[in-house]
Amino acid sequence: MSKKPFRSQARNIVYNVYQKICAEEDKDQSESSILKRVQTLTGVSSSTIRRFVGEGRANGGVFSTPGKKRKGGKKKINLDSFDLEVIRNKIKEFYTVKKEIPTLRKLLHTLREDIDFNGSRESWRLILKNIGFDFVKCQSKRTILMERHDIKIQRFRYLERLKKNRESQQPDKLDVVYLDETYIHGSCSVNKC
Structure with missing residues (x-):
């Protein structure tokens, strides 16, 4: 079996199968017989089933995929x-x-x-x-x-x-108002290019 972690959906399926077998079986059955039945139905080892059942009981049947939460992303640089x-x-x-x-x-x-x-x-x-x-x-x-x-x-x-x-000589000529002066003089050049 591969070492990849089970996703939340697979964990939920194993937990639901365990819950269903516990509900159908007699109350007299041992934990090991229930685990063997779940193991044959799902193909997951008994220790993994125990771990998933413990996680399901602790979280109320809600599972999360391990390693899904990633840190960070791009930092947003705010420049005004x-x-x-x-x-x-x-x-x-x-x-x-x-x-x-x-x-x-x-x-x-x-x-x-x-x-x-x-x-x-x-x-x-x-x-x-x-x-x-x-x-x-x-x-x-x-x-x-x-x-x-x-x-x-x-x-x-x-x-x-x-x-x-x-250049227009019309009476509706617009007035130009300069707020700032920013330009590069045409004679300035860089010799490297």
Whole structure:
């Protein structure tokens, strides 16, 4: 017989067979004769039957599969919009101020110092993907961190609408209000790629 544990359904069946035989048999029968009959009907050893019956009596006939309760799962890392904006600014800072290509390891080290990020490298990669960054291969076959194409297209459409609004001479022209200034200067470049 295999060493795999019996699932709750199998334990329940053995317990129910034992209960049924106890109810049908005479009160005079010994425990060993009842166990032998259950053993022939179920194919389970008598010591295992005793264990299942004891567990059933203790739990009121409710069984659980051993090892079914697993620990953990994924830790949910909660980052608010402020932290996400700090992440975006740190990525832009790598390109503009430090003038180097950001890697997962470098960014993770920086963010652990700045915002006390406690996630792993893989969770960090997923966060980058969720906020709109991808690693793209450049001509030297090195991967660099860039914003996704769909975000670039949205920015392009926004700038086109802004330009049309500025050039329009109609009286219903919309006023533009700037709340913050965030950009990367076009002449800033990194020589590694």
